[in-house]
Amino acid sequence: MFCYQCEQTARGTGCTVSGVCGKDPRTAALQDLLVHATKGLAMYAHRARALGVKSHEADVFALEALFSTVTNVNFDPARLQRLLMRAAALRDRLRRDYEAAARKAGRAAETLGGPAVWQPAADLDGLVRQGEEVTIAARRAAQGDDITGLQELVTSGLKGMAAYADHAQILGQEDDEVYGFFHQALDHLAGGGQSVGDLLALALKCGEMNLKAMELLDAANTGAYGHPVPTPVRTEPLQGKAIVVSGHDLRDLEDLLKQTEGRGINVYTHGEMLPAHGYPKLKAYKHLVGNYGGAWQEQRKEFEAFPGAILMTTNCVQAPRDSYQARIFTSGLVAWPGVAHIADRDFSPVIEAALAAPGFAGSGPDRTILVGFGHEAVLGVAEKVVAAVKRGEIKHFFLIGGCDGARPGRSYYTDFARAVPNDALILTLACGKYRFNKLDFGEVGGLPRLLDVGQCNDAYSAIQIALALAKAFGTDVNSLPLSLVLSWYEQKAVVILLTLLHLGIRNIRLGPSLPACLAPSVLNVLVDRFSLIPISTPEEDLRAILGQA
Numbered sequence: 228m229f230c231y232q233c234e235q236t237a238r239g240t241g242c243t244v245s246g247v248c249g250k251d252p253r254t255a256a257l258q259d260l261l262v263h264a265t266k267g268l269a270m271y272a273h274r275a276r277a278l279g280v281k282s283h284e285a286d287v288f289a290l291e292a293l294f295s296t297v298t299n300v301n302f303d304p305a306r307l308q309r310l311l312m313r314a315a316a317l318r319d320r321l322r323r324d325y326e327a328a329a330r331k332a333g334r335a336a337e338t339l340g341g342p343a344v345w346q347p348a349a350d351l352d353g354l355v356r357q358g359e360e361v362t363i364a365a366r367r368a369a370q371g372d373d374i375t376g377l378q379e380l381v382t383s384g385l386k387g388m389a390a391y392a393d394h395a396q397i398l399g400q401e402d403d404e405v406y407g408f409f410h411q412a413l414d415h416l417a418g419g420g421q422s423v424g425d426l427l428a429l430a431l432k433c434g435e436m437n438l439k440a441m442e443l444l445d446a447a448n449t450g451a452y453g454h455p456v457p458t459p460v461r462t463e464p465l466q467g468k469a470i471v472v473s474g475h476d477l478r479d480l481e482d483l484l485k486q487t488e489g490r491g492i493n494v495y496t497h498g499e500m501l502p503a504h505g506y507p508k509l510k511a512y513k514h515l516v517g518n519y520g521g522a523w524q525e526q527r528k529e530f531e532a533f534p535g536a537i538l539m540t541t542n543c544v545q546a547p548r549d550s551y552q553a554r555i556f557t558s559g560l561v562a563w564p565g566v567a568h569i570a571d572r573d574f575s576p577v578i579e580a581a582l583a584a585p586g587f588a589g590s591g592p593d594r595t596i597l598v599g600f601g602h603e604a605v606l607g608v609a610e611k612v613v614a615a616v617k618r619g620e621i622k623h624f625f626l627i628g629g630c631d632g633a634r635p636g637r638s639y640y641t642d643f644a645r646a647v648p649n650d651a652l653i654l655t656l657a658c659g660k661y662r663f664n665k666l667d668f669g670e671v672g673g674l675p676r677l678l679d680v681g682q683c684n685d686a687y688s689a690i691q692i693a694l695a696l697a698k699a700f701g702t703d704v705n706s707l708p709l710s711l712v713l714s715w716y717e718q719k720a721v722v723i724l725l726t727l728l729h730l731g732i733r734n735i736r737l738g739p740s741l742p743a744c745l746a747p748s749v750l751n752v753l754v755d756r757f758s759l760i761p762i763s764t765p766e767e768d769l770r771a772i773l774g775q776a
């Protein structure tokens with residue numbers, strides 16, 4: 228196997244024996260084959276679209292297939308096998324549709340090769356062997372590191388964007404241009420003869436389209452549940468039966484809340500589900516009582532200690548320990564072999580497991596943290612912010628956030644947040660915030676100094692806030708006293724970075740390391756063109772940002 232799509236990749240260069248995330252070589256081969264198969268489907272979908280023929284089923288399938296290969300989503304060979312068989316069937320149907328449309332238009336249909344002609348092996352072992360033939364390692368040997376690395380940067384961007392677009396379509400928000408771009412970009416990647424220049428342009432285009440996907444998701448979440456409002460969230464347990472919900476899927480949480488109403492079960496959020504407490508239509512459920520634990524990489528010890536049932540919605544799942552394997556459930560695209568999967572949002576098995584578990588014997592002290600500073604909430608206090616800046620009470624803004632991970636070097640973000648001067652306001656989002664969101668930052672200009680914007684899925688909110696601040700001060704984002712200090716872990720963070728680069732935002736500090744797929748020559752281009760800065764030490768970076776170097 229060869230995989231270097233996430234930050235925790237082995238030795239910072241690539242997982243070759245087995246994944247640090249727990250992905251074994253067979254699963255890795257099946258995921259590589261699924262990306263290959265999705266390219267084949269896209270080759271026909273892209274051409275059929277040019278002739279006016281669309282397939283909504285294939286559009287949504289492309290999202291689901293790509294999202295399934297994001298880090299910490301689907302580790303289950305049997306489910307990957309089913310996705311592969313569906314990819315082949317959909318691809319064949321699209322080919323027939325394309326050929327019929329070409330005939331009707333009086334044109335000769337193109338004869339396609341490569342991923343378009345892949346025929347699935349009859350069994351799982353055969354599929355694994357096919358996957359081993361389409362690895363990144365094979366392309367690196369044939370095309371070199373620069374081109375392959377950029378292809379993988381675009382692929383990572385598409386995977387991250389697929390996650391956002393999939394969450395949006397679950398709540399009924401879709402955009403045909405976004406679907407069309409997936410097929411166009413995958414078709415481009417399936418062809419040969421790409422240059423560094425055109426792959427970089429495609430990466431930035433992916434960032435541009437992702438802005439649209441994130442806008443869709445913002446409209447989906449706020450349309451379904453209202454705009455988040457500042458909300459204190461309990462961080463200590465309450466006595467009684469319990470279910471903890473992790474991951475990013477608000478619809479799963481809503482359905483679980485409906486199904487647990489009046490059942491005497493308290494529901495807790497975990498990881499990226501924390502921002503759910505800020506949405507008016509979710510916080511209205513009185514048995515959504517608080518947040519439990521921290522970021523995804525703490526789940527094995529936290530879930531072991533949790534005395535109830537666990538629901539893991541889309542990423543980031545880790546290998547469950549035996550101690551809780553019987554009371555953890557997956558939903559949506561997330562899967563782990565041997566873990567019960569809820570395919571139809573009927574959460575009865577989760578509820579039964581919660582009722583059978585002991586629950587919390589007592590309640591903890593009344594401690595809370597504040598969430599709910601989406602773009603509407605922050606823009607609602609924009610006048611207060613501008614006035615505080617004019618009075619000199621707020622001198623700088625920091626956006627410190629992104630995906631979290633398990634490496635020790637990530638204490639940088641805690642140290643950085645602690646070291647930010649008292650006259651600076653900190654915006655945060657995604658699970659990286661657990662590094663510091665229980666610290667007391669006090670207030671500045673009559674506002675909490677730490678404003679939690681939401682999930683990584685809410686990066687759109689942070690962009691809207693930055694654009695509104697720039698407008699209020701009559702300048703552009705790069706001229707604001709605003710510094711972006713981002714942590715990345717997996718492909719959603721990659722596509723957010725591409726969006727920020729597409730928007731022309733410079734001087735982003737990124738860590739704890741830079742994506743391994745970027746060859747030094749490509750990195751140099753990004754550093755030169757966008758002033759992308761690898762993090763150093765909190766003290767050194769703060770000095771440089773605040774002009775005290």
Ligand code: SF4
Pocket residue numbers: 230231232233234235236237241242245246247248249250298299
């Ligand atoms: S997703 Fe990350 S940890 Fe898992 S195999 Fe790939 S690079 Fe390694």
Ligand code: SF4
Pocket residue numbers: 498499523542543629630631632657658659683716717719720
């Ligand atoms: S922010 Fe990133 S690392 Fe954290 S749970 Fe979400 S996808 Fe996973």
